[in-house]
Structure formats: C-alpha cells, structure tokens
Amino acid sequence: ELSSAQRFLLIVVITSLISWSGLARVIRGQVLSLKEQEFVQAAQAMGAKPLYLIIRHILPQTASYIVISATLAVPGFIIAESVLSLIGLGIQQPDASWGNLLSLATNASIIVLQPWLIWPPAILIILTVLAFNLLGDGLRDALDPKSLK
Structure with a gap:
C-alpha cells in the first residue's frame, strides 16, 4: 500500500513522463530554427564556442517558452490529480x-x-485552472521575444 505522499510523487512522475515529449519536440524545433538565424551564424563565423552559443544566444530565446509551457502544463496536472483522486487512484x-x-x-x-x-x-478547480491559464497567457504576452520588438 502506497502512502499519499508516494502516490502524489507517482502521479507527478507519470504525468511528467507523459507530457515532456511535446515540450521537447517544440524546443528542438526552436533550437534548430535558431541555429540557422543570422546572429547565431555570425557568432559561429567569429569563432564562438558551442557552449557560448547555447548560453548566450539559444537559451535566452527558448527560456521564455519553457517557462510559459510549464505554466500552461500545471492545469493539466491539477486536473489529472483531481480525476485520479476522484476515481480512487490518486x-x-x-x-x-x-x-x-x-x-x-x-x-x-x-x-x-x-x-x-x-x-x-x-469551482475551486475551475478557478485554479483558469488562473494558471491566464498566468501562462500573460507570461507568453510579456516574454515573447517577437512581441518585444
């Protein structure tokens, strides 16, 4: 018999393992797209090392998306935990x-x-899920590098 803390940890691990692939696919696409941008190619032509390129050019462009995606994933985790607890598996x-x-x-x-x-x-589940969705939308609007121009 698993304790509630162990069940919660198991729910977090399983939902994270299920949902990471979508985020990884999008981040990979962004990185491949950024790699072809002129500012990255210019840095490569000037002799920048790969670690410098990642830290200075690639990571700042993808970090906002990672934060936004994590914020928008929280409602799914809340609903998954609620449903699993509702049916007795959580x-x-x-x-x-x-x-x-x-x-x-x-x-x-x-x-x-x-x-x-x-x-x-x-009502509390609905309000919390709605609040995280609105937070994610607000972060997307605030951190989107394309809208900062």
Whole structure:
C-alpha cells in the first residue's frame, strides 16, 4: 500500500513522463530554427564556442517558452490529480485533495440530500485552472521575444 505522499510523487512522475515529449519536440524545433538565424551564424563565423552559443544566444530565446509551457502544463496536472483522486487512484483519504472532496460530494445520498457540497471543490478547480491559464497567457504576452520588438 502506497502512502499519499508516494502516490502524489507517482502521479507527478507519470504525468511528467507523459507530457515532456511535446515540450521537447517544440524546443528542438526552436533550437534548430535558431541555429540557422543570422546572429547565431555570425557568432559561429567569429569563432564562438558551442557552449557560448547555447548560453548566450539559444537559451535566452527558448527560456521564455519553457517557462510559459510549464505554466500552461500545471492545469493539466491539477486536473489529472483531481480525476485520479476522484476515481480512487490518486491521493487517498484522510489527506486533502480536490479529487477527494469531489468523491465525497459525489456520493449518491449526498447528491440527493446536499447537492451544494459538490460546488466548492468544482469551482475551486475551475478557478485554479483558469488562473494558471491566464498566468501562462500573460507570461507568453510579456516574454515573447517577437512581441518585444
């Protein structure tokens, strides 16, 4: 039997392993595109070492995308944890989780007798996911190198 901390760590590891490939594919495409840009080729022609090119030219162009992507991935992780806890595969009682609160509120007798109990955890999940999406959109607008011109 796994403890709730172990279950949470397992959820984080599994969702991270599943979602890293999309980010890696986009970052690889950006790096290959940046490698062909004139400022990188000029630095190469001047004899810049590969580590210098990465730190000085490539990383600053991709760092904002990594931060934005991480911010936009958080809502998916929140929903995954909530759904797994709701169906009993995530964090278990008595530890707090929005999925646990939803599972308690979705008991048939509670839905009939106290239907208002399902709204607080559902609204909090929606507001948190919306807040992270808005944060990611704001960061994208603020950190996008193309819009800074």
